[in-house]
Amino acid sequence: MGQAVQSNDYTIVQLRRFRDAQANVVSVRECLQVDANGSNSPIYALTFVGVEGELPGSPAFLTWQQVYSRFSSLFFEHGTFRVRNLQKAQANYTVHDFGTATRANRMVSRIVVFPQSLDKAIWLIDVDVQTQVPLYTAEFDSQLRLLSEVEAVSFMASVSMPPPAASAVNSILHPDYPSADSSLGHPQGLIEPQVSFASDYSVERIAVRVDPINNLQKLVISYTDGVDQFMIAQAPGIDDVFADLAKATASTGPNHTIARYRDPAMTVLLFWEGGVAFQVAGRGALHRLDEVARRLYLQALSSN
Numbered sequence: 293m294g295q296a297v298q299s300n301d302y303t304i305v306q307l308r309r310f311r312d313a314q315a316n317v318v319s320v321r322e323c324l325q326v327d328a329n330g331s332n333s334p335i336y337a338l339t340f341v342g343v344e345g346e347l348p349g350s351p352a353f354l355t356w357q358q359v360y361s362r363f364s365s366l367f368f369e370h371g372t373f374r375v376r377n378l379q380k381a382q383a384n385y386t387v388h389d390f391g392t393a394t395r396a397n398r399m400v401s402r403i404v405v406f407p408q409s410l411d412k413a414i415w416l417i418d419v420d421v422q423t424q425v426p427l428y429t430a431e432f433d434s435q436l437r438l439l440s441e442v443e444a445v446s447f448m449a450s451v452s453m454p455p456p457a458a459s460a461v462n463s464i465l466h467p468d469y470p471s472a473d474s475s476l477g478h479p480q481g482l483i484e485p486q487v488s489f490a491s492d493y494s495v496e497r498i499a500v501r502v503d504p505i506n507n508l509q510k511l512v513i514s515y516t517d518g519v520d521q522f523m524i525a526q527a528p529g530i531d532d533v534f535a536d537l538a539k540a541t542a543s544t545g546p547n548h549t550i551a552r553y554r555d556p557a558m559t560v561l562l563f564w565e566g567g568v569a570f571q572v573a574g575r576g577a578l579h580r581l582d583e584v585a586r587r588l589y590l591q592a593l594s595s596n
Contacts, residue, residue, distance in 0.1 A: 293375045293417075293419060293424050293425075293426065294375035294378035294381065295378075295424070296423060296424040296425050297326065297328065297332060297334055297374065297375075297425075298328055298329075298330050298331060298332065298334070299328050299330070300326070300328055300423045300424075300425055300449065301326060301327055301328050301449070301450055301451040302325075302326050302423065302425055302447065302448065302449050302450070302451060303323065303324070303325050303326075303447075303448045303450065303451050303452075304323070304324045304396075304425075304427070304444050304445075304446070304447050304448075305321065305322075305323050305324075305341065305444070305445045305446045306321075306322060306323075306324060306442055306443060306444045306445055307319045307320065307321055307322075307344065307442070307443045307445060308320050308322055308367065308371075308441075308442050309440070309441045309442075309443075311557075318343065318344075318352070318356070319343070319344035319345075320340070320341075320342075320343055320344070320356050320360075321341040321342045321343070321344060321445070322338055322339060322340055322341055322360070322364075322367075323337075323338070323339045323341055324336065324337075324338050324368065325337045325338075325339075325451045325452070326451060327451050332374075332376065333465075333497075336368055338360075338364040338365065338367055338368045339360070339364065340356060340357050340359075340360035340361070340364065343356050370521060370523075371440070372426075372429060372442055373405075373415050373417060373426055373429040373431070373519070374519070375518065375519060376496055376516040376518060376519065376521065377494075377496065377516055377517075377518045378518065379518070380492075380494065380516065380517055380518030381517070381518025381519050382518070383408075383492075383518065384407060384408050384409070384412075384492050384517045384518050384519070384520075385405050385406060385407055385408065385518065385519055386405075386406050386408070387403055387404070387405055387406075388403060388404040388406060389401065389402075389403055390402040390403060390404060392421070393418060395418045395420075395427040395428050395443075395444060396427050396444040396445060396446055396447045397446075397447075398420055398421070398422070398427065398447055399420075399421045399422075400418035400419055400420055400421060400427055400428070401418070401419045401421055402416070402417070402418050402419075403416075403417050403419060404416055404417075405417060405519065407519075407520070408492075409492065410434040411434070411577050411578050411579055411580060412517070412519075412520050412575070412577060412578065413431045413432065413433065413439065413520065413575055413577060414431075414432045414433070414434070414436070415429060415430070415431055415432075415519070416428075416429070416430040416432070417429050417430075420447065422449070423449055425447070427443075427444035427447060428441075428442070428443050428444060429441070429442050431557075433556060433576070433577045434577065437556060439556055439557045439575075439576070440557060463499040463500060463501035463502070463512070464499060464500050464501075465497055465498065465499050466498045466499065466500065467498070468498065469484040469498060469513075471498075472498050472499070472500050472511050473511070475500050476500060476509060476511060476528070479528035479529070479567075479568070480528070480566065480567060481528060481565065481566030481567045481568035481592070481595075481596060482511060482526055482528060482568060483526070483588075483591055483592055483595050485513060485524050485588055485591070486587070486591055487515065487524075487584055487587070487588075489583070489587070490515070490580065490584065492517045493515040493516060493517050493520075493522070494515060494516065495513060495514070495515055496514040496515060496516040496521065497513075497514045498511070498512075498513050498514075499511075499512050499513075499514075500512075501525075503527065506530075508527060508529065508530065509527075510525050510526060510527035510528075511525065511526045511527075512524070512525045513525075520574070520575065520578070521574065522572065522573065522574030522575075522578060522581060522584070523571075523572070523573050523574070524570070524571070524572055524584070524588065525570070525571040525572075525573070526568050526569070526570055526571075527568065527569040527571075528567060528568045528569075529567065530564075530568075530569040548563075548589065548593070549563060550562070550563045550585050550586065550589060551563065552582070552585075554576055555576055556576045556577075557575065557576050558573070558574075558575065558576050559572075559573065559574055559575065559576050559578060559579070559581050560572070560573045561573075561581060561582065561584075561585035563585065563589055565589065565592040565593060565596060566592060566595070566596035568592070570585075570588060570589070570592065572584050572585045572588065
């Protein structure tokens with residue numbers, strides 16, 4: 293699997309299942325085209341096809357069509373199982389074989405990828421025997437609650453790619469932090485995160501990305517343990533939404549606030565310092581991200 297994305301062209305029509313605001317399961321049909329280029333960052337396109345049980349043009353169809361127009365690249369980059377670093381994956385996970393099965397009319401090996409640390413996801417995966425491409429992935433937490441699911445409906449071991457611009461992620465990769473900082477013009481308040489205490493994770497990629505919501509540039513550093521991933525994003529020049537809260541408590545001293553959203557699938561922590569919006573994001577089970585955000589805030593305070 294670690295090499296499949298590097299060497300295999302393929303097209304998959306698949307169902308990605310989400311939970312809506314009412315906790316109902318929504319199945320979205322999508323088409324994934326991957327054009328291998330020998331690296332872990334292939335050319336790809338992930339396109340919306342439809343919503344199961346909904347007619348084209350219905351409110352649900354139009355809503356999810358808009359979601360995919362903004363965030364389809366994030367679903368591919370961060371929302372599916374991938375072996376991001378084979379050596380680290382071998383150190384942080386064990387693989388258990390559960391025999392063979394059939395998926396999308398192809399023979400698959402059914403495996404469980406189990407983490408050494410129980411604050412990470414457990415994965416049930418059906419891997420195509422011929423290409424080693426996953427045709428089914430189910431993500432569970434340590435209580436065996438199903439968090440996410442992607443199921444292939446059809447598979448073709450070839451691809452007819454759209455123009456490269458159609459699969460762009462609106463980001464530019466950089467070899468290190470100084471290069472990314474320079475490309476942004478050395479904005480005041482930006483810092484190079486120090487997360488050495490999370491020894492099972494290391495830097496995966498550093499990118500300057502255009503935020504699809506406000507079209508502003510931000511620095512995004514991704515960390516991986518080989519399979520799991522979390523990100524630290526820094527966006528200079530965004531207004532501090534906690535500013536009024538700070539004014540209201542000024543009489544009692546500085547107000548340093550970290551906002552947190554957490555559900556079983558996702559954790560996001562957000563704070564502002566030195567004119568920069570900081571965001572730490574990862575999977576819901578990874579509670580250590582609270583400490584990542586706290587230490588990052590202290591680092592930002594000491595740097596300004």
